[in-house]
Amino acid sequence: xxxxxxxxxxxxxxxxxxxxxxxxxxxxxxxxxxxxxxxxxxxxxxxxxxxxxxxxxxxxxxxxxxxxxxxxxxxxxxxxxxxxxxxxxxxxxxxxxxxxxxxxxxxxxxxxxxxxxxxxxxxxxxxxxxxxxxxxxxxxxx
Numbered sequence: 001x002x003x004x005x006x007x008x009x010x011x012x013x014x015x016x017x018x019x020x021x022x023x024x025x026x027x028x029x030x031x032x033x034x035x036x037x038x039x040x041x042x043x044x045x046x047x048x049x050x051x052x053x054x055x056x057x058x059x060x061x062x063x064x065x066x067x068x069x070x071x072x073x074x075x076x077x078x079x080x081x082x083x084x085x086x087x088x089x090x091x092x093x094x095x096x097x098x099x100x101x102x103x104x105x106x107x108x109x110x111x112x113x114x115x116x117x118x119x120x121x122x123x124x125x126x127x128x129x130x131x132x133x134x135x136x137x138x139x140x141x142x
Contacts, residue, residue, distance in 0.1 A: 006045040011038075013121075015053045015137035017130075020101065021061035029104035031142050032056060036118040037109060049114050053121045055137050059097040060126045064089060074103065098124040 016035055020028045034040055038050035064072070072089040092100050101124045109115035123132055 004043065006043040006048050006050050008048055010043075011048070011050045013052050015055065015132065015135045016140040017137035018054060018056045018140050019058055019128075020056055021058040023062060024065055025062045025101065025104055027142075028056065028062060029101060029108055031140070032105045032122065033108035035140065036105070036121055037114075047114075049117050051118050051121065053123070053132075053135070053137070054140075055123045055125070055130050055132050056101055057125050057128050057130055059101040059124050060093070062093075062097065062101065064093065069093065074100070098126050 018028055018032060032054045035054050036051040038044050038052065041050060044050060069090040070088070074087045074089065074092050076085050077083050078085075089100065102119075102122065105122055106115075106119055109118050123130065125131075
């Protein structure tokens with residue numbers, strides 16, 4: 001039995017549009033991570049960047065299940081004493097829902113050069129309008 005391995009020059013990239021309205025944030029992020037990584041393709045090769053472009057719209061209408069809006073926090077630390085900053089997801093989703101979606105997807109791709117390259121193909125937008133209409137992204141349902 002032979003295994004077909006994809007080469008970097010043979011990759012065909014498509015554009016997908018995911019509507020996050022009324023869907024859980026984590027489920028949308030998980031599907032976006034699969035598309036960005038290329039795991040849905042039969043030619044998936046772990047050491048080659050073979051993913052597609054993903055446009056996520058309506059991130060402000062994505063939902064968090066349970067009591068995550070009150071109990072979940074986005075934390076950053078400057079490295080200095082007392083440099084911890086916490087933002088409740090209630091305010092993060094209200095003000096920067098596209099950043100919340102970006103962070104969720106970023107946590108689901110590998111923390112290496114392949115993951116960093118995949119994250120450059122992710123585009124998150126708060127509303128229904130997006131700048132990537134010229135690429136004609138195909139609607140992706142799950």
